[in-house]
Amino acid sequence: MSIIEVKDLSFTYGINTPFEKKAVDDVNVCFNEGEVIGLIGHTGSGKSTFVQMLNGLIKPTSGQVLLEGKDIWEKPKEIRKIRFKVGMVFQYPEYQLFDETVYKDISFGPRNKGLNENEIDLTVRKAAKFVGLSDKLLNKSPFDLSGGEKRRAAIAGVIAMDPDVLVLDEPTAGLDPKGREVLLAQIMGYHKERKNTIFFVSHSMEDISRIADRVMVMNKGRLEMFDTPKNIFAQVEKIESMGLRVPQITKIITMLRERGYDLTDGVLTVEQAFSEVVNLLKREGVI
């Protein structure tokens, strides 16, 4: 069954002001339990607005978000509960970090869940390790961290909450390439074990193509495409017309195909491209 169902969902900022802006425009979609959903789209296409409606941070102007079949705004007073079920890492980690130390910040979720001190400590350290945050940073103020360290601290806070639905808005922005790689692997590992539903908003087509089961493409507030990464990134022209790009490696293979070389389409990773090209080189007798 679908864990989240979105019906006729719209959101308009600044209603009845000169700056009225329809940020999400009549989106209808269902997500299966345990899916990893990638979310891409041009700057200002409505991605952050959309995911903030999934955990009740902002209230739809019209339409509904059903979590396990129930409208999350059915009892507005209980909306805070939803935020523990649907945990969210914000696009700018500064919006999320608030406590005096990184440690206290990460312990907020587990403490609210009623864990004892011992369990809290374990959870915090595990979450810090998950995101590659060294122990010596735990006692620092979150505001005295580098950009990438802040990002890691914010993600750790939500991982420690262990929500059923995990929403990550640009979680790899500002991470160094290895941090990005490790975080993706960690999230995939966690997902395999926990089997929770994950939303992953990103401008990195490389990351999306590696992690997502299905990809939503938003364009000017509308849901333009929703399909597997392979099918989405096979449509190079359509993707480029919406201000996006396919991964560099996909582009390379597509260009070679256009020049008449016999390679499979829908290549998304360097590993796939490597084996495709090696096979071609063998067939052509180059190696």
Add this chain to the structure above:
Amino acid sequence: MSFISVENVKFSYDEDKNYVLNGLNLKIEKGEFVALLGHNGCGKSTAAKLLNAMFIPDEGVVVVDNMITSDEKLTYEIRRNVGLVLQNPDNQLVASVIEEDVAFGPENLGVPPEEIRSRVNVALKMVDMYEYRTHAPHKLSGGQKQRVAIAGILAMKPRCIVFDEPTAMLDPNGREEVMNTIQVLKELGITVVLITHYMDEAVMADRVVVMDNGNILTAGTPREVFSQVNLLKKHSLDVPQATELCYKLSGVGLKFDKMPLNTEECVEFLEGVLK
């Protein structure tokens, strides 16, 4: 003498002398486009803030066009010369209307009002945010804020711009536009320092400098630096996918004159091999 010269700089955020920068040496020539890479927390943003006198070294000196940054009387003049686009645009956006925000820098420099108006318009058009000029900065999407922050520095017309991860929140198109803007700045003779975690942006620089724990690990042309695939990976960095593919192919016996760094070079190389 170099336009900017960082000499044996040590810098710490606390009294205990836990040096974040530990004897850093870096020279930047007039008109050069330098990409600055390195793992999270290695000191890139700290170094950036030393370049425009936001921070003063604990030891060593930073000299900008013959002006030493520790001389307070020169701070204003140094900031006129070196503009810094901060890593988090929220720390930079101050006014309640976008065009006022972009005008803030030139106003502080005493630029006449008519000229400010034209600079603001040009800068906002360059980052494709002109339509939004009367909106409030805090009511923008993440990537839109990043664009406005860039416009604010462009409008000051400094001789050098230091961009601290300007594309982290931008869509692929927006990233390409920022890289085009940097090319335009370069043609105008403006010196550019670009801090980034995107290797495909760094390959466009004249010179790539890789930092590691408060010091410089390696530096050189993009081709020199990105040919060292193993060294980069060992220090939390990477190479563009095009380079990675070719590097892997060298493992099955393909030979290179020069390491491909982008899509076009990679396709050209493979076509050459396949004849």
